Amino acid sequence: MRKIILLIFGLFCAAGMDAAAQDVITRRNGEDIKAVIVEVTDDAIKYKRENLPDGPLFTISKADVLMVTYSDGSRDVFADYMPGGQAPAPAAYAEAPANLRPGMKYRELLQYYDYRDYRNFRGYERFSPALAGLCSFLIPGMGQMISGEPGRGLGYLGGSAACYVTFVLSCVSASGTGAPYYATTLALVSGIGFVVVNVSSIVDAVRVAKVKNMYYSDLDNLAFNVDLTPYVDLAYAGAAGVQPVAGLSLRLSF
Structure with a gap:
């Protein structure tokens, strides 16, 4: 009887350890770390490895972390995190203003x-x-x-x-x-x-x-240049033979 009780107790402990080890830390290089999140500070995440719940406490900088997936399915994304709490600078000149015109003051x-x-x-x-x-x-x-x-x-x-x-x-x-x-x-x-x-x-x-x-x-x-040039050419018109054809040539230079 005592062996059965100890076995059941051991199964409960193992189940508890599995449930607690569902956190996943995804690094920016794509590596997944299965861990138990202990603490999340302003600039770092403290955790223990899944296979070493009683082992040492590890610390990883948020700058190296893409996101954290918790055991309940929720996520914290740190893709825009910058050291010191600064947001990344917006990219300059990603797109020029559409209504620019020459001669603006x-x-x-x-x-x-x-x-x-x-x-x-x-x-x-x-x-x-x-x-x-x-x-x-x-x-x-x-x-x-x-x-x-x-x-x-x-x-x-x-x-x-x-x-x-x-x-x-x-x-x-x-x-x-x-x-x-x-x-x-x-x-x-x-x-x-x-x-x-x-x-x-x-x-x-x-x-x-x-x-x-x-x-x-x-x-x-x-800026781009538009050249519109008239031209006259000869074109084959079947039974009618060759006839002169007038048209316009359009050239765009970017």
Whole structure:
């Protein structure tokens, strides 16, 4: 009787072990690990192997795991997991905006492009962001002008010139006798404005160059030429013999 009880107890233990060992860890290389999941942390999974339930505790990084299938059939997928909890960066230029057209201005392009995506840019640089920033450092607005935005550049140049002239006139007025009470304040405000406009011009010039480079790269990828050429040829028309035939030749160049 005691042997029967021990046998039944052993069967129950074995069944319990089988039920507990239904978790499957699928690695990114396709390998399946049959395991007992002990703990899932923010960046790792701790488990014991199916055939070693009393053995050592293993740890695997979530970056190496594609998914985990639990004994109840539920799954956790870690395909998009990145170390540090960061989501993977979206692919840049997977598809160019469909409604691009030649001659678009920077303010229009802002709804399609973000200068921050330029770190993924692999196309031809028509405009140098570094050169644009340097030009705007020397002459406010010049970087925008050489990047195909003359109107925007003239705006920065005019703003900088206005602040500078106001600053000089205010300083001259404040240094004289009987100077207006507002001369010192106006000089301070215009001086700060001059610095702000110049710094903004440098930053903006770099962004304009980056956005325009992305725009022209996508525009070149979308561009194609259509050549429609009339022609006259001779065609065999059976009993009627050879007759002249007119037509059009269409050629597409991508």
